[in-house]
Amino acid sequence: MKYISLNEQTQIPIIGSGTNTFGKVGRQYQAPLNHDTSEIISAISLGYRHFDTAVSYRNESVLGLAIEESVVPREDLFITSKIPTREPYLESNAMIHEVIQGSLEALQTDYIDLYLIHKPTNNMDEMLNLWHILEEYYKKGTFKAIGVSNFHEAQLQYLIEHATTPPMVNQIESHPGHWQDDLIAFCQQRGIVVEAWGPLTNISDEAKDVLQDIGAKHEKSWAQIALKYQIQRDVVVIPKSHNPENQAANLLLFDFELTPEEIERISAL
């Protein structure tokens, strides 16, 4: 596994597992939890050590259960969660602290490796107030790193100018057809690590054909090529799979390199 530094003490594995439909009836995002930990346990046994959840996914407790069941020590795992910004979560500072305590309890842990603001709010004062609270938890070590998700340049710039601790991560949608190159460059130039969510969704058949063609030369699938393109440019990926074969394949990205010509073809998708 390759790691990227988020700060002096914290490194993030460049491949993690998404979880947004894990532990849910029928593998549906909106469905009730069934507390099934098998997808996460399977991922851990295949070598995943990085998991991405969120308060909005309602399944932090399933990850907590899996951590408890797993033989892997907590300190070997990298856990990300996210605080929602919709009502009523930002109603008061007391509510924000309650949500954070809820994440810690559900995950059955006394620290979280990375905690993100899930989405920007239109109200900059509200966003900054929330950020200052995340900074407090970072300073006391409850959060090992803090960051944001779905932020655009202007929102990041505002945070950089007003925060004591700048965001360490921006988790954004990025995949063929929607790479978001300008935003990625903006982040990377400022030392903000980019994570790609949805790295394997909403990809056209034409784009898959190109990825498949490149993959044939490396004996890799279209999905592995899409993921490799991201990690080769230091973008963290968090693909999600309910299928152990795909989970395993998504980790097999370190035994080949894309050539400059291949990179050019993929970046044009």
Ligand SMILES: NC(=O)c1ccc[n+]([C@@H]2O[C@H](COP(=O)([O-])OP(=O)(O)OC[C@H]3O[C@@H](n4cnc5c(N)ncnc54)[C@H](OP(=O)(O)O)[C@@H]3O)[C@@H](O)[C@H]2O)c1
């Ligand atoms: N910050 C945000 O606002 C935000 C928003 C959305 C998602 N996320 C996070 O990002 C994670 C990933 O995004 P996502 O779950 O939306 O989608 P994704 O990881 O891009 O794609 C998941 C789909 O890809 C398939 N897949 C996985 N590996 C494959 C492979 N090797 N070959 C072929 N198909 C493969 C899966 O099917 P199988 O199950 O059959 O393998 C599943 O249908 C989420 O789980 C969540 O943690 C964050």
